[in-house]
Amino acid sequence: MDNARFLKLILGVNALIPLGLLLFDAATGRLGANPIEYFLRATGVMTLVMLLATLTVTPLRKLFGWNILIKSRRMLGLLAFFYCSTHLVTYSIFDKSGNLTAIVGDVAQRPFIAVGMAAFLVMLPLAVTSTNGAIKKLGGKNWQRLHRLSYLVAILGVVHFWMIVKSDLYYPALFATGLALLFGIRLFYRQTAKKEGQKPGLAFRPD
Amino acid sequence: MRTPDRKEITPEPLYLNRRNFIRAGVFAGSAAVTGLMYRAYRPDSIAVAPEEAPQSFGELTKRSEFQANETPNSFEDITNYNNFYEFSTSKTAVAREAQALKTDPWSVEVGGLVESPRTYSLQELLNFPQEERIYRFRCVEAWSMVIPWVGFPLAALLDQMRPTAEAKYVAFETAYDRSVMQSSFSAGIDFPYVEGLRIDEALHPLTLLATGLYGRPMPKQNGAPIRLVVPWKYGFKSIKSIVRITLTDKEPPTTWNIAAPREYGFYSNVNPNVDHPRWSQKRERRIGEITMRETLMFNGYEKEVADLYRGMDLEKFY
Numbered sequence: 001m002d003n004a005r006f007l008k009l010i011l012g013v014n015a016l017i018p019l020g021l022l023l024f025d026a027a028t029g030r031l032g033a034n035p036i037e038y039f040l041r042a043t044g045v046m047t048l049v050m051l052l053a054t055l056t057v058t059p060l061r062k063l064f065g066w067n068i069l070i071k072s073r074r075m076l077g078l079l080a081f082f083y084c085s086t087h088l089v090t091y092s093i094f095d096k097s098g099n100l101t102a103i104v105g106d107v108a109q110r111p112f113i114a115v116g117m118a119a120f121l122v123m124l125p126l127a128v129t130s131t132n133g134a135i136k137k138l139g140g141k142n143w144q145r146l147h148r149l150s151y152l153v154a155i156l157g158v159v160h161f162w163m164i165v166k167s168d169l170y171y172p173a174l175f176a177t178g179l180a181l182l183f184g185i186r187l188f189y190r191q192t193a194k195k196e197g198q199k200p201g202l203a204f205r206p207d
Numbered sequence: 208m209r210t211p212d213r214k215e216i217t218p219e220p221l222y223l224n225r226r227n228f229i230r231a232g233v234f235a236g237s238a239a240v241t242g243l244m245y246r247a248y249r250p251d252s253i254a255v256a257p258e259e260a261p262q263s264f265g266e267l268t269k270r271s272e273f274q275a276n277e278t279p280n281s282f283e284d285i286t287n288y289n290n291f292y293e294f295s296t297s298k299t300a301v302a303r304e305a306q307a308l309k310t311d312p313w314s315v316e317v318g319g320l321v322e323s324p325r326t327y328s329l330q331e332l333l334n335f336p337q338e339e340r341i342y343r344f345r346c347v348e349a350w351s352m353v354i355p356w357v358g359f360p361l362a363a364l365l366d367q368m369r370p371t372a373e374a375k376y377v378a379f380e381t382a383y384d385r386s387v388m389q390s391s392f393s394a395g396i397d398f399p400y401v402e403g404l405r406i407d408e409a410l411h412p413l414t415l416l417a418t419g420l421y422g423r424p425m426p427k428q429n430g431a432p433i434r435l436v437v438p439w440k441y442g443f444k445s446i447k448s449i450v451r452i453t454l455t456d457k458e459p460p461t462t463w464n465i466a467a468p469r470e471y472g473f474y475s476n477v478n479p480n481v482d483h484p485r486w487s488q489k490r491e492r493r494i495g496e497i498t499m500r501e502t503l504m505f506n507g508y509e510k511e512v513a514d515l516y517r518g519m520d521l522e523k524f525y
Contacts, residue, residue: 010234014238021245
């Protein structure tokens with residue numbers, strides 16, 4: 001196994017450990033008095049963690065030249081989509097009893113639900129076009145343009161979290177700060193690239 | 208640069224072995240760290256089984272009209288899922304953090320528009336005849352429990368104080384000790400926590416000053432040593448760890464109303480027909496149940512309390 005694949009294995013396993021522990025806790029009755037709420041919140045938080053991890057790949061490549069990470073990025077994005085789907089399914093079944101009309105009503109009436117649902121719907125085409133075949137079909141440029149929507153997904157996700165909190169904004173603010181930092185690094189490199197007359201893109205650093 | 212001797216080069220099988228060894232270490236180490244991080248965010252409950260504790264209240268009056276015809280939640284659930292923002296904004300962490308609350312000595316200062324203001328020691332309050340009342344408890348966050356409280360009607364205390372004719376409202380205040388209330392800086396609401404009732408609500412026979420639950424003294428995370436319980440209102444009206452009760456002629460300020468006036472009104476009666484601006488109040492999750500159940504008007508106490516609000520627009524006075 002080469003280093004890139006080993007790294008991918010490590011990242012994938014670690015990303016799924018919280019799910020494994022969640023399921024173990026759920027099966028052994030350790031999720032507290034309100035297990036559904038706990039599961040819902042945990043899968044939501046894990047979605048944000050995976051989204052931020054996906055968006056950290058490029059800054060790390062630019063800052064430290066860790067190009068090896070690119071081989072894991074698709075998996076990180078798909079894990080974000082996986083946690084998001086789990087989150088949505090949990091909400092649909094346990095909070096809304098699988099009643100589609102109730103879900104649509106919720107989206108129409110509750111801005112924070114609408115924002116969360118929008119994030120999922122934007123993520124959907126990104127997940128579908130994550131195959132090599134789709135990249136070929138779309139062409140690298142178009143594919144890249146489409147997948148810039150991942151920024152939007154992350155913003156919607158953090159806003160969704162921010163909107164549901166009653167008064168203690170510590171955790172939403174933590175994610176918002178992380179996201180702002182990642183955007184800041186990207187903008188910095190974009191500006192530098194412009195100044196040097198390069199096309200904004202990934203500058204490979206010789207080792 | 209000196210070319211290494213052939214014998215200095217690590218033989219390939221040994222090199223690969225070392226690499227596998229390092230990889231296994233990285234793998235196990237990272238998994239352990241991730242697991243520990245997950246555990247750190249999921250504080251274990253500090254459950255105490257009710258039978259381990261002595262029965263502290265002697266013979267309790269159990270009046271049939273105050274026994275909600277439902278199975279109470281377990282002692283473990285009631286004492287490990289709490290909102291007490293002074294200690295933590297995480298409902299599962301309050302049980303641990305709130306143990307720092309100092310409840311001995313404790314006194315409650317009763318004053319304002321009363322003929323005989325005075326300070327009660329906790330023991331004096333425990334001298335009121337204590338009774339058990341099994342009430343539904345509905346949180347504004349759309350979850351609910353059934354709790355076997357121990358306490359006495361607030362009306363019994365107020366009758367002793369003899370409120371003056373000008374007294375129209377009752378204001379309550381929670382203890383505030385920054386040195387043990389670690390969360391109070393970041394909770395996002397102002398402290399000390401304050402609440403209030405209209406005087407007819409305060410005198411209603413359902414309104415309880417609770418001193419315990421499950422036949423034993425009030426656990427700290429549930430608002431030791433004495434708290435209010437107003438079963439037809441959202442839980443945040445049932446203020447915990449009371450140190451001051453003041454009768455006033457004006458509607459007193461209330462903590463959540465100050466924090467978000469559009470979301471939490473002074474009345475905050477449980478009402479499935481008036482949604483919270485951000486979420487629905489039509490249904491609730493009873494702790495211990497998987498799906499949601501319908502929320503009842505005035506939390507099922509409509510027959511008893513609807514008269515208090517006759518002619519009021521409950522959408523306006525939410």
